[in-house]
Amino acid sequence: MEIEILLPILFFFIALFYSSVGFGGGSSYLAIMSIFLTDFYEIRSIALLLNITVVTIGTLMYVRHRVFDWKLFWPFLLPSVPLAYLGTQMRLSEQTFFLILGGLLVLSSASMLIKFIKLNFQPREFGTWKRMGLGGAIGFFAGLSGIGGGIYLSPILNMANWKDARKIASLASVFILFNSLSGLLGLLSANTFTFDGQLTIRLTIGVLIGGVIGSYLSNRTFNTRLIGLLTAILVLYVGLRLLMLHGYGIKI
Template identity: 35%
Template sequence: MDATNAILLPVAFFVAALLYSSVGHAGASAYLAVMALASIEPAVMKPTALTLNILVAAVASYNFRQAGHFSWRLFWPFAVTSIPCAYLGGAMTAPPTAYKYVVGAVLLFAAFRMFAKPTEMHLRDLRPPRALIAFPLGAIIGFLSGLTGVGGGIFLSPLLVMAGWASIRTASGVAALFIFVNSSAGLLGMGNSLSRVPPEILFWQPVALLGGFLGSYWGSRRLPVVALRRLLAVVLIIAGAKMILTGSQSKPVAVSPTRAMISGQTNLFGGTP
């Protein structure tokens, strides 16, 4: 890693954790954006983003719960199906081209989420969904979380708010714990791919943890975040567009069947990665 990235990446991770955690997220989509701009290999990006996600989601969940912004009744129906599906998604490997398209689409969706400002319903009109509705939605979000290396909060929290199932702050608290369990399951599903996490992670973890604690502490106590989300969306749009536009330039990497079996991973489109 060159000197410029060695300096800028920790700073970027701190800022991403600070901003994302203020709305109950852990920053995986921003970590992916930063690593994409730094031209880091996709195989390294996914486990690295999940590792940082777990730390930030843990402190964000703690702060939002301490501030009274959490609902177990709302959390468990989504989590019970998302956890095994996140594990399954984490055990799968998409080819480089497909990976770039999928992650690019996820980043652009996150940008749309950041720009949007959902109208919040009156608290008395909020009702959690029935389990039969939450189960399949949790499974879909969990699988996509494990596959792409994000915790799923960028999908869950806008869904909860726009469907009238939770207030924005309760949605943030639920999303934080949801991200933690899904990121953990996705990382476990990756098996030996954890060896791809760079040694620099030891320097990135403390700064992300600090950013996550500060951001979620302020965010759970009425910190305005609209302007910050819109600014962050610009970064996500740039990185998402870059991933999609460069996806066609990726070339498949030959991997021996023996190495594929040792890695314990499955190619999303059949065969070995």
């Protein structure tokens, strides 16, 4: 099957899985495109565009259903945007970039899996300064790794039982949107933003449809636990694959 047909179909399912739990899918877009495309900056540019497409849909859905809460979320968002921009300005080799991304994804997936296996966590509140510190740190690593960062933030908040799952998913969606836009601006300012127009349109259509369906499911009385578990396993596989491929040259 040709890449022009295979990738949009594959990205449709990735967007469906990820958007159902408030994510954009940027990590998996990066990993999969690295198999088929050779231009490092093109891979990052397209992944950010697709991320923005998916989480914009999710954000609008959460706002419409009044799940989004600016009073709770602004401390996470305010410091993350400039630090995400700063992260995009770091010049990394392709190997270093994918090793960092792979390591962060493995840690993130481990946190997600622990949450599903062990559910009896004591609720924990985060004060304004703690939320700002956490948001800023994750924003920087989001910019560094070329994705929105919600996949790093959400497992931490879920493990701490900070708020209910839908509230955390809505924060993750908005967090990814803000940081992806900041990352895109960073690529533009560094003159490293580039993409294939025809391929990007096809991929955008695929994630747009998947994002609409996934966001719809996440805002209904639909048990997303199974989808969340599958997402955690997918993230783990993607992270391990990047580490093995770029660290040891082994394909899995």
